[in-house]
Amino acid sequence: xxxxxxxxxxxxxxxxxxxxxxxxxxxxxxxxxxxxxxxxxxxxxxxxxxxxxxxxxxxxxxxxxxxxxxxxxxxxxxxxxxxxxxxxxxxxxxxxxxxxxxxxxxxxxxxxxxxxxxxxxxxxxxxxxxxxxxxxxxxxxxxxxxxxxxxxxxxxxxxxxxxxxxxxxxxxxxxxxxxxxxxxxxxxxxxxxxxxxxxxxxxxxxxxxxxxxxxxxxxxxxxxxxxxxxxxxxxxxxxxxxxxxxxxxxxxxxxxxxxxxxxxxxxxxxxxxxxxxxxxxxxx
Ligand SMILES: [Zn+2]
Numbered sequence: 001x002x003x004x005x006x007x008x009x010x011x012x013x014x015x016x017x018x019x020x021x022x023x024x025x026x027x028x029x030x031x032x033x034x035x036x037x038x039x040x041x042x043x044x045x046x047x048x049x050x051x052x053x054x055x056x057x058x059x060x061x062x063x064x065x066x067x068x069x070x071x072x073x074x075x076x077x078x079x080x081x082x083x084x085x086x087x088x089x090x091x092x093x094x095x096x097x098x099x100x101x102x103x104x105x106x107x108x109x110x111x112x113x114x115x116x117x118x119x120x121x122x123x124x125x126x127x128x129x130x131x132x133x134x135x136x137x138x139x140x141x142x143x144x145x146x147x148x149x150x151x152x153x154x155x156x157x158x159x160x161x162x163x164x165x166x167x168x169x170x171x172x173x174x175x176x177x178x179x180x181x182x183x184x185x186x187x188x189x190x191x192x193x194x195x196x197x198x199x200x201x202x203x204x205x206x207x208x209x210x211x212x213x214x215x216x217x218x219x220x221x222x223x224x225x226x227x228x229x230x231x232x233x234x235x236x237x238x239x240x241x242x243x244x245x246x247x248x249x250x251x252x253x254x255x256x257x258x259x260x261x262x263x264x265x266x267x268x269x270x271x272x273x274x275x276x277x278x279x280x281x282x283x284x
Contacts, residue, residue: 032065032106032272034134035096039089041115044074045140050252051111058265064274065106070096090118099124107134107272110141112249117144126158130239134271135159138264139249142201152205159245160236161206167222169199169251174215174232181277182266183233183244184214193259199250203231211236212279214267215246233263235270237279242271 036055038048045051052069059065072089076082095101098120108129119125122145129135135158143163147153156162174193179186184193193215200221208231215232219225233246244267254260269275 031059031063032134032274033104034059034065034067034107034109034268035105036067036069036109036111037071037097037113037117038111039070039072039093039113039117040074041072041089041117042143043114043140044072045112045114045250047250047252047255048112050255051138051249054255054261055109055111058261058268062265064265064269065272067109068096068105086118093118094120097121097125099128102128102133105133107136107268109136109138109268110144111138112140113144114140115144116146122155126154129158129241129243132240134268134273135238135241135243136264136268136271137243137245139199139201139247141245142203142247156205158238158243160211160234160243161203161231161245163247164202164204166199166201169197170221171196172198172200172217172221172232174248175218177213177216177282178278181212181214181235182270182275183235183246183263183277185262185266188262188266189259193263195248195254195257195260197251198248198254200230200232201247203247206231208283209281212281215248215263233267235267235277235279236281242273242279244268244271 036052038052056067059067070092076085102125137159142159142161145153145155147156172195176184176186176189176192178184211234213231213234217230217232219227232248235244246263246267248254248260270277
């Protein structure tokens with residue numbers, strides 16, 4: 001006679017067998033682990049707490065990822081306090097981003113970081129991305145690790161572009177360069193992604209033949225009569241890793257914008273290899 005207990009034992013045995021046959025099944029099916037870095041040596045954006053909240057809730061709600069956050073807060077004015085602040089930043093980054101600690105993350109999000117961050121081992125960090133992890137950068141992630149004058153920092157090479165300057169905040173129409181990419185799906189955006197007000201970056205050390213463009217402007221954000229080609233968001237491969245960058249994300253209300261959230265969630269999923277999307281440059 002088959003009792004409930006027998007059925008339970010059989011069920012337990014099959015579960016154990018499946019776990020033994022495919023030990024990575026549970027790890028691969030669970031949410032991905034992302035390290036969110038909001039540390040700022042330079043300008044501290046007031047939108048950082050909003051960015052941290054949005055990313056945490058996005059991970060929870062979507063079930064796609066969980067976040068750990070490493071943050072610094074703004075630099076204190078007092079000299080002694082500023083020294084202690086810098087020491088704590090260095091210690092926090094050493095703890096979360098040493099070569100061994102990097103292994104436990106599936107990817108990294110630099111949300112409005114600025115300046116030369118005291119990473120414990122930047123080469124190991126870049127190597128970790130090249131090994132097949134995700135890198136996602138928002139807004140001033142491109143205002144981070146500026147190279148010495150006349151040189152391009154390896155971090156900027158990984159990212160694909162570097163912040164040059166910005167004018168006054170403006171309303172812009174970002175044109176979709178790839179309506180099939182998860183970060184810029186036509187069904188979410190239509191023909192373009194219009195933003196009422198945002199600080200729009202102009203980039204340097206950007207080469208459209210090295211990235212897959214996602215959002216661009218066809219006119220200068222502040223001088224609307226000046227036609228041109230101004231990159232706003234792109235993705236690229238970096239070794240076996242995937243990189244997604246959007247220069248949007250200065251303002252709190254941009255982070256709260258439902259379409260912006262679709263844009264970055266699509267980019268995160270793509271960078272994690274969970275959704276397909278082209279990374280080939282459109283121009284040669
Ligand atoms: Zn900004």
